Amino acid sequence: MFVWSPASVTAGSLGSLPVLLAFATEPLAHLRALDIAVIVIYFAMVLWIGFYLKGVSNTGEDFFLAGREMTAWIAGLSFVSANLGSLELMGWAGAAYQYGILATHWYWVGAIPAMLFLGLMMMPFYYVSKTHSVPGYLKLRFGEHARVLAALSFATEMILMSGVNMFAMAVVMKVVLGWNITFSIFVSSIAVALYVGLGGLRSAIFNEVLQFVLIWGGALLVPILGLVQSGGWTGLETKILANLHSTSYFHLWRDTGHFASNPMGVHWTGILFGLGFVISFGYWTTDFLVVQRVLAAHNLRAARMAPIIGSFFKMAVPFIVILPGLLGLVLLQNPDGTRRVLVGEEVVSACAVNTAQEKLDNPAACSAAMSTSRLSPAYRQRVLEAQPAADLHSYNEALPLMMVRYLGPGLLGLGITALIAGFMSGMAGNVSAFSTVWTYDLYRPLIYKRGSDSHYVLVGRLSIMSGVAVSIGAAYLVMHALGIMDYVQALFSIFIAPLLGVILFGMFWKRATALAGFLGLLIGIVFSASLFVWVKLHPAALALVAISPDAKPMAENVYRALWAFLLTSIVVVVVSLLTRPKPAAELDGLVYGATVLPQEEPVPFYKQEWMWAGVAVALFVALNLMFW
Amino acid sequence: MHGSRISIWFFIGVLLAVYGVMIAASGVSEWVTGNYARGVQLVRLHMPVWWGALLGLLGLLYGVKFRPRKSRGGNTQNDAATTARPMRRSLDNG
Numbered sequence: 141m142f143v144w145s146p147a148s149v150t151a152g153s154l155g156s157l158p159v160l161l162a163f164a165t166e167p168l169a170h171l172r173a174l175d176i177a178v179i180v181i182y183f184a185m186v187l188w189i190g191f192y193l194k195g196v197s198n199t200g201e202d203f204f205l206a207g208r209e210m211t212a213w214i215a216g217l218s219f220v221s222a223n224l225g226s227l228e229l230m231g232w233a234g235a236a237y238q239y240g241i242l243a244t245h246w247y248w249v250g251a252i253p254a255m256l257f258l259g260l261m262m263m264p265f266y267y268v269s270k271t272h273s274v275p276g277y278l279k280l281r282f283g284e285h286a287r288v289l290a291a292l293s294f295a296t297e298m299i300l301m302s303g304v305n306m307f308a309m310a311v312v313m314k315v316v317l318g319w320n321i322t323f324s325i326f327v328s329s330i331a332v333a334l335y336v337g338l339g340g341l342r343s344a345i346f347n348e349v350l351q352f353v354l355i356w357g358g359a360l361l362v363p364i365l366g367l368v369q370s371g372g373w374t375g376l377e378t379k380i381l382a383n384l385h386s387t388s389y390f391h392l393w394r395d396t397g398h399f400a401s402n403p404m405g406v407h408w409t410g411i412l413f414g415l416g417f418v419i420s421f422g423y424w425t426t427d428f429l430v431v432q433r434v435l436a437a438h439n440l441r442a443a444r445m446a447p448i449i450g451s452f453f454k455m456a457v458p459f460i461v462i463l464p465g466l467l468g469l470v471l472l473q474n475p476d477g478t479r480r481v482l483v484g485e486e487v488v489s490a491c492a493v494n495t496a497q498e499k500l501d502n503p504a505a506c507s508a509a510m511s512t513s514r515l516s517p518a519y520r521q522r523v524l525e526a527q528p529a530a531d532l533h534s535y536n537e538a539l540p541l542m543m544v545r546y547l548g549p550g551l552l553g554l555g556i557t558a559l560i561a562g563f564m565s566g567m568a569g570n571v572s573a574f575s576t577v578w579t580y581d582l583y584r585p586l587i588y589k590r591g592s593d594s595h596y597v598l599v600g601r602l603s604i605m606s607g608v609a610v611s612i613g614a615a616y617l618v619m620h621a622l623g624i625m626d627y628v629q630a631l632f633s634i635f636i637a638p639l640l641g642v643i644l645f646g647m648f649w650k651r652a653t654a655l656a657g658f659l660g661l662l663i664g665i666v667f668s669a670s671l672f673v674w675v676k677l678h679p680a681a682l683a684l685v686a687i688s689p690d691a692k693p694m695a696e697n698v699y700r701a702l703w704a705f706l707l708t709s710i711v712v713v714v715v716s717l718l719t720r721p722k723p724a725a726e727l728d729g730l731v732y733g734a735t736v737l738p739q740e741e742p743v744p745f746y747k748q749e750w751m752w753a754g755v756a757v758a759l760f761v762a763l764n765l766m767f768w
Numbered sequence: 769m770h771g772s773r774i775s776i777w778f779f780i781g782v783l784l785a786v787y788g789v790m791i792a793a794s795g796v797s798e799w800v801t802g803n804y805a806r807g808v809q810l811v812r813l814h815m816p817v818w819w820g821a822l823l824g825l826l827g828l829l830y831g832v833k834f835r836p837r838k839s840r841g842g843n844t845q846n847d848a849a850t851t852a853r854p855m856r857r858s859l860d861n862g
Contacts (some may be wrong), residue, residue: 172805173795174790174791177790178787178790178791181783181786181787182783185779185782185783188779189779192774196773214776235830345776346779349776349780350776350779350780350783353780353784354783355786357787357823360817361819365809365810365813365815368810368813369809370809536822544807545807545808545809546808546809546810546815547808548794548795548798548804548805548808548811548815549794549798549805550787550790550791550794550795550816550820551791551815551816551819554787554791689818
């Protein structure tokens with residue numbers, strides 16, 4: 141269902157979305173005039189913001205770094221919001237329906253330690269080095285080759301991901317609202333191209349903060365009303381135990397001692413080291429899409445505080461994502477009042493109905509697919525008879541179904557607006573990060589070095605327009621060749637582990653050399669991609685990659701990332717020891733131990749980043765113990 | 769958000785205030801007429817009224833607190849954001 145990744149895509153539900161599209165019949169929700177008005181006002185607002193900010197985005201620093209004037213709160217909200225897309229909301233609500241509270245790992249151990257590490261340990265070097273991007277830092281630390289390799293892979297990933305986001309949004313709008321695919325793609329792309337093209341990163345950040353508020357305003361009511369109806373947390377536990385006869389839904393760690401003892405097929409070592417270290421640190425500390433938001437902070441203290449502030453909000457997100465999924469397990473109902481059971485996409489597709497003949501295309505395949513689901517025998521029979529009221533919905537529809545259940549006119553429009561805002565800010569994040577990397581890490585060093593500041597701003601604006609155009613092409617490409625989607629999503633998990641290895645050694649080991657950085661990155665990427673292709677061509681190889689015959693596909697990304705990180709680390713260490721390091725003087729501002737950080741004005745203890753990081757750690761530990 | 773600009777919180781305040789009024793008005797209309805949307809649960813709690821009022825109130829607070837103001841120089845300024853100007857730095861690195 142989803143890839144083991146904390147990416148904004150959650151990359152998760154993406155692969156299964158086309159199935160939803162192919163078998164969607166009736167839209168899940170019907171909007172009224174008030175709901176449409178809420179959506180139209182949102183579009184008017186983002187365009188207003190874009191046109192307003194055009195007047196203050198004329199220099200390179202304004203356009204690409206939002207003038208480096210964001211407060212810690214704005215940068216922190218934008219930082220966490222860049223990872224709170226609609227697919228993440230829907231995908232993880234579906235995961236919670238399927239696996240219970242285990243899905244929360246992606247919000248807690250898969251994010252919080254890395255966010256705090258970024259703020260406390262890494263941000264000083266990103267910020268003091270005065271770089272404008274992560275590839276830019278690689279150039280300063282390891283030279284031009286490492287920069288170009290990282291920039292090329294990142295730019296390609298961003299533009300393709302933007303297209304996938306666009307397609308995913310169109311599919312969700314088609315499934316939930318019945319909107320035409322092309323209409324959704326073009327309206328969202330024109331809006332994104334306008335507001336990011338006009339206001340640059342500042343506009344993207346503004347809209348991410350706006351999206352964050354809308355998501356909470358639009359989605360918070362669902363778990364609140366769900367808890368009211370289920371009789372509170374205790375009532376929810378009782379109902380789940382009565383219906384599903386399992387306590388695994390409420391435990392984060394207890395059942396992860398063996399791959400086979402939990403429904404995800406994961407082991408605690410994979411969660412802790414694979415997700416909690418390599419993938420999480422790789423994403424939160426080296427992915428320029430999120431780091432760019434923090435680089436826009438107005439001083440070093442704000443840059444360090446931003447991820448720490450973001451960590452508190454990240455810890456709260458399961459309340460609006462995981463809880464609705466759990467509530468859906470016992471509260472969703474069929475039209476006849478019985479408990480609705482959601483199923484995997486493979487069941488939905490196997491039970492496709494031939495609408496002309498009003499019977500199933502392939503009853504045998506449908507029956508076989510349903511045998512692995514939790515559907516009752518009586519309901520299976522009704523599905524096989526293609527009764528109109530016996531429709532099937534997938535796990536990914538858990539959140540929209542809960543929204544339709546509790547949100548009336550206006551509130552439903554707000555919830556849908558939150559989903560649209562999530563998609564659009566995801567696209568905006570992709571194209572704004574692409575524009576910066578393209579302009580400063582590819583165009584300027586490789587194509588035209590002597591341009592003026594206004595020239596590069598123009599190039600940035602044009603790259604946003606062309607980036608959106610290429611994304612539209614990518615969206616249609618994905619639509620017509622669905623297998624591409626798997627590869628696009630895999631790009632993220634293939635690149636981050638090697639990048640993490642190179643940046644950690646670069647930032648914390650003075651001895652690491654330029655050649656070691658470049659070779660570590662290159663060999664790590666090639667190795668990671670080879671493992672991916674190997675498992676694609678020979679699925680049995682999964683047992684070797686994930687070192688267990690019980691491992692499920694979800695474990696693959698974790699272990700692939702671990703091996704790629706280890707190999708990258710070995711290459712960096714060995715090559716560094718065989719080559720001549722840079723003089724310490726050239727490492728000032730780039731490496732721990734060779735940098736004198738600027739003195740900051742003393743502040744009261746309640747404004748200090750270390751104090752708040754300590755509070756975040758205490759809360760993080762308490763939450764994990766509470767749901768052990 | 770710093771500097772002589774309209775704060776993001778002002779935009780958010782305006783949007784929440786408009787949404788709050790629309791949703792609360794719709795909720796009041798449902799309450800008065802008893803004409804509730806079909807299939808929606810817990811309608812007797814009148815959540816659109818309370819949620820709309822909450823959004824509207826928050827929007828009003830933010831809209832007023834972060835409203836654009838004319839500074840002495842004639843620029844539009846935002847009160848809570850008018851701390852120091854940003855530290856300007858060169859993009860020529862990296």
